[in-house]
Amino acid sequence: MAINYSAIQNALQEFVTSVGNVQGASIMSPDGLALASSLPPGMEEDRVAAMSAAMLALGERIGRELARGNIERILIEGDNGFAMVSGCTDDAVLIVLTDDKVKLGVLNLEVKQLVNRLRPMLTFSKPQVA
Amino acid sequence: MERTLSKQIMRIVVTGPVGAGKTTLIKTISEIDVVETDRAATDDSALLKPNTTVAMDFGRITFGADMAVHIYGTPGQERFDFMWDILVRRAHALMLLVPLHRPSDFFMASKMLRYLQFHASEVPLVVVGTHSDLPDAWPVEEVLPALGVESELELPVFGINATQVQDVAQVLIALIERYQRWVQAEPVRQ
Numbered sequence: 001m002a003i004n005y006s007a008i009q010n011a012l013q014e015f016v017t018s019v020g021n022v023q024g025a026s027i028m029s030p031d032g033l034a035l036a037s038s039l040p041p042g043m044e045e046d047r048v049a050a051m052s053a054a055m056l057a058l059g060e061r062i063g064r065e066l067a068r069g070n071i072e073r074i075l076i077e078g079d080n081g082f083a084m085v086s087g088c089t090d091d092a093v094l095i096v097l098t099d100d101k102v103k104l105g106v107l108n109l110e111v112k113q114l115v116n117r118l119r120p121m122l123t124f125s126k127p128q129v130a
Numbered sequence: 131m132e133r134t135l136s137k138q139i140m141r142i143v144v145t146g147p148v149g150a151g152k153t154t155l156i157k158t159i160s161e162i163d164v165v166e167t168d169r170a171a172t173d174d175s176a177l178l179k180p181n182t183t184v185a186m187d188f189g190r191i192t193f194g195a196d197m198a199v200h201i202y203g204t205p206g207q208e209r210f211d212f213m214w215d216i217l218v219r220r221a222h223a224l225m226l227l228v229p230l231h232r233p234s235d236f237f238m239a240s241k242m243l244r245y246l247q248f249h250a251s252e253v254p255l256v257v258v259g260t261h262s263d264l265p266d267a268w269p270v271e272e273v274l275p276a277l278g279v280e281s282e283l284e285l286p287v288f289g290i291n292a293t294q295v296q297d298v299a300q301v302l303i304a305l306i307e308r309y310q311r312w313v314q315a316e317p318v319r320q
Binding site for chain 2: 049057058
């Protein structure tokens with residue numbers, strides 16, 4: 001079964017518009033290729049994808065090297081808000097951008113819910129190799 | 131590097147197109163377990179290899195008690211050019227790897243060379259032709275013209291098999307020597 005990208009796109013768009021303080025969301029392959037996005041204007045999907053994948057890979061490596069176990073999420077806190085990167089499935093990485101007023105507890109819950117919604121959309125049966 | 135007393139650390143950055151052998155080279159020469167950030171490739175590079183570096187590689191070699199070389203490898207795809215930027219900014223010396231058996235990658239290599247010449251024009255650089263052991267590898271002396279390098283630039287160029295320790299060591303030593311000459315020419319640098 002093929003992946004329904006417009007459904008994923010819609011889910012991201014809905015997440016960004018309905019959850020307070022969220023400014024953008026994007027999902028990408030673990031090697032940094034964009035799959036679907038709803039990003040603030042002027043933000044380039046391909047760059048966001050590559051950066052998020054690089055950060056998660058580095059974070060996971062740090063987690064392993066420094067014995068922190070599995071990485072749940074990576075959080076970047078800036079003056080203007082947060083960027084949260086988390087693994088979504090084995091084949092997808094999610095980044096969520098928020099303003100600086102967001103309540104982290106709420107964000108964590110919302111992101112968890114989004115991941116649960118996205119997960120079945122991102123799973124597909126791999127083509128059989130003859 | 132000129133200051134002694136404490137341990138000297140030299141940072142070398144290895145860059146080049148996808149599948150040039152950056153990770154392989156670092157794994158060949160590093161004395162520590164290489165810090166890799168590879169992920170399953172889903173772009174064109176999957177045709178060449180199953181995994182691709184998405185953030186960086188890191189390896190280390192120590193020379194005696196007071197000098198260590200830290201080697202960083204960049205991702206090869208252009209979408210990761212922000213990692214080139216991060217790594218190149220603090221580099222003491224640079225290696226540009228060019229896969230000799232894939233002339234279709236020479237354009238990307240020349241793009242990267244121009245990037246390095248623009249962003250780190252002062253930093254010592256060597257061009258390293260890899261996969262020189264393969265029958266369809268280009269002769270190494272044809273690499274610089276193919277990259278569009280003017281002959282008066284005098285860039286050192288090598289042809290190596292990145293899986294061979296002696297090949298990699300030879301390039302590394304040449305680069306370190308070049309770096310030391312450069313530092314001596316202008317001792318305020320460190």
